[in-house]
Amino acid sequence: MLDILKDHAARIGDRRIETLFDDSGRAGAFSLDACGMLFDYSKTQVDTALRDALIGIAEAAGVAQRRDAMFGGRKINETEGRAVLHTALRNLDGGPVLVDGQDVMPGVLETLARMETVARDIRAGDIADVVNIGIGGSDLGPAMAVRALSPYHDGPRCHFVSNVDGADIADTLRLCDPARTLFIVASKTFTTIETMTNARTARAWLSDHGVSTDGRFVALSSNTEAAAEWGIPGDRVLGFEDWVGGRYSVWGPIGLSVMIAIGPEAFRAFLRGAQAMDTHFRAAALPENMPVLLALVGLWHNQGQGHATRAVLPYDNRLARLPAYLQQLEMESNGKGVAMDGSTLACQSGPVVWGEPGTNGQHAFYQLIHQGTRVIPCEFLVAARGHEPDLKHHHDLLVANCLAQSEALMRGRSLNEARARVADKFTGAELDRQARHRVFPGNRPSTTLIYPRLDPETLGKIIALYEHRVFVEGVILDINSYDQWGVELGKELATALGPVVSGEAGTQGKDGSTAQLVSYKLRHGG
Numbered sequence: 388m389l390d391i392l393k394d395h396a397a398r399i400g401d402r403r404i405e406t407l408f409d410d411s412g413r414a415g416a417f418s419l420d421a422c423g424m425l426f427d428y429s430k431t432q433v434d435t436a437l438r439d440a441l442i443g444i445a446e447a448a449g450v451a452q453r454r455d456a457m458f459g460g461r462k463i464n465e466t467e468g469r470a471v472l473h474t475a476l477r478n479l480d481g482g483p484v485l486v487d488g489q490d491v492m493p494g495v496l497e498t499l500a501r502m503e504t505v506a507r508d509i510r511a512g513d514i515a516d517v518v519n520i521g522i523g524g525s526d527l528g529p530a531m532a533v534r535a536l537s538p539y540h541d542g543p544r545c546h547f548v549s550n551v552d553g554a555d556i557a558d559t560l561r562l563c564d565p566a567r568t569l570f571i572v573a574s575k576t577f578t579t580i581e582t583m584t585n586a587r588t589a590r591a592w593l594s595d596h597g598v599s600t601d602g603r604f605v606a607l608s609s610n611t612e613a614a615a616e617w618g619i620p621g622d623r624v625l626g627f628e629d630w631v632g633g634r635y636s637v638w639g640p641i642g643l644s645v646m647i648a649i650g651p652e653a654f655r656a657f658l659r660g661a662q663a664m665d666t667h668f669r670a671a672a673l674p675e676n677m678p679v680l681l682a683l684v685g686l687w688h689n690q691g692q693g694h695a696t697r698a699v700l701p702y703d704n705r706l707a708r709l710p711a712y713l714q715q716l717e718m719e720s721n722g723k724g725v726a727m728d729g730s731t732l733a734c735q736s737g738p739v740v741w742g743e744p745g746t747n748g749q750h751a752f753y754q755l756i757h758q759g760t761r762v763i764p765c766e767f768l769v770a771a772r773g774h775e776p777d778l779k780h781h782h783d784l785l786v787a788n789c790l791a792q793s794e795a796l797m798r799g800r801s802l803n804e805a806r807a808r809v810a811d812k813f814t815g816a817e818l819d820r821q822a823r824h825r826v827f828p829g830n831r832p833s834t835t836l837i838y839p840r841l842d843p844e845t846l847g848k849i850i851a852l853y854e855h856r857v858f859v860e861g862v863i864l865d866i867n868s869y870d871q872w873g874v875e876l877g878k879e880l881a882t883a884l885g886p887v888v889s890g891e892a893g894t895q896g897k898d899g900s901t902a903q904l905v906s907y908k909l910r911h912g913g
């Protein structure tokens with residue numbers, strides 16, 4: 388794969404992307420319409436020969452076969468011996484899905500119905516605030532989706548507490564009335580230290596205010612026994628199977644806070660959107676397959692061009708948490724240095740993903756994107772219309788800014804153009820010097836995903852699109868996208884350091900830096 392990409396990099400050289408538009412069919416030929424959304428990747432170096440090569444790489448890696456294995460319930464998460472079936476959670480009107488010869492769909496639909504009962508009950512009661520306590524996949528998905536869908540909220544307010552930093556829960560509880568607050572303890576394992584610590588603090592808060600904990604806790608977990616032991620009654624425990632990865636779990640019980648916020652019908656629309664993307668991903672030929680193309684363009688930028696990071700720039704303020712959500716989805720899934728067979732990865736792992744909503748980012752870090760020495764491929768997301776009909780002029784400005792950025796990144800501004808802009812102020816060498824500061828190199832690639840409006844169905848499509856993109860990238864890089872062993876070591880060391888930082892144990896055996904930091908903490912914080 389790397390050789391093929393290297394050959395194309397040599398062929399393309401320093402070609403200007405805008406010259407590709409000399410072919411008037413460029414935009415149409417290098418964009419894709421699926422599920423009512425348009426993915427435009429024409430402002431990249433991908434041309435017909437490169438696209439053919441990238442598709443060839445996907446074919447050779449067995450993307451289609453692996454995709455069918457995933458949807459078919461095969462245990463493609465080989466290091467944990469698990470199937471990968473978050474898609475079953477949104478298989479609302481699909482056929483059976485077998486794991487070890489057993490159809491999982493009756494269980495999925497039953498759990499969905501139970502979620503709906505719990506959500507309706509909470510929405511109809513006198514709960515004013517719902518606090519989801521969870522971290523990682525048990526936080527980012529629902530937190531991102533609840534924020535994204537705020538125009539659809541007609542349920543109680545939802546808050547998210549994730550950090551073990553007591554500031555998080557303290558700041559949240561200050562906003563809540565103990566008599567009218569419900570806590571959701573969201574944890575696949577029901578052992579995560581941050582979540583269990585916050586859950587105990589929430590329980591103590593209710594007791595401190597003389598409020599019974601009866602009916603105030605819901606548990607979302609694969610470890611239903613631990614949830615029961617913690618004292619949460621069975622009808623308030625919503626379980627899910629080990630074939631739902633934490634960062635892929637917003638579609639099932641972990642999405643309860645989303646369902647409480649927007650209601651069961653809108654939540655079903657969210658699932659339907661994801662299911663539509665699943666259907667597209669399964670059926671479309673690779674060259675017309677949106678998740679495949681999104682992955683391949685990313686592969687070109689990271690493995691082909693060596694661009695180590697990718698900016699996700701939603702021109703949709705309600706997607707403010709999308710970059711954080713994608714950081715977990717993409718970096719925890721494909722940030723691995725070992726191939727499926729245990730050998731060292733022959734290429735770079737997935738890229739660093741980062742970003743902020745536009746237009747805010749423009750006034751912060753776009754300077755580096757436009758003029759920095761490193762090229763950062765950008766992924767823009769924007770809706771054709773917003774939810775505020777009275778503020779259409781805002782939306783038009785937003786879209787104009789989004790399109791302006793991708794155009795500016797591609798075209799740049801030459802030295803001559805820069806000179807012309809300041810020729811009335813400077814002359815000679817000073818003119819040259821001043822002009823050079825105003826040059827934009829351009830030729831910086833970007834893609835744009837444009838969709839009608841950020842409604843529940845569209846959000847479902849967007850998230851599923853990114854999930855499948857991660858899958859395709861993982862297959863091509865020969866990575867197991869569904870484990871996360873890399874998070875273990877820090878957790879183990881934190882557990883061991885607990886008594887050390889509290890002063891109960893000494894720093895013997897610790898390195899000098901750690902010992903010094905512990906000593907500072909004990910001197911200044913006890």
Ligand SMILES: O=P(O)(O)OC[C@H]1O[C@H](O)[C@H](O)[C@@H](O)[C@@H]1O
Pocket residue numbers: 522523524525573574575576577578579582633634719871874
């Ligand atoms: O849902 P939980 O079991 O509490 O896990 C929460 C999170 O913790 C872990 O450290 C993993 O890296 C994440 O993938 C997971 O989502």
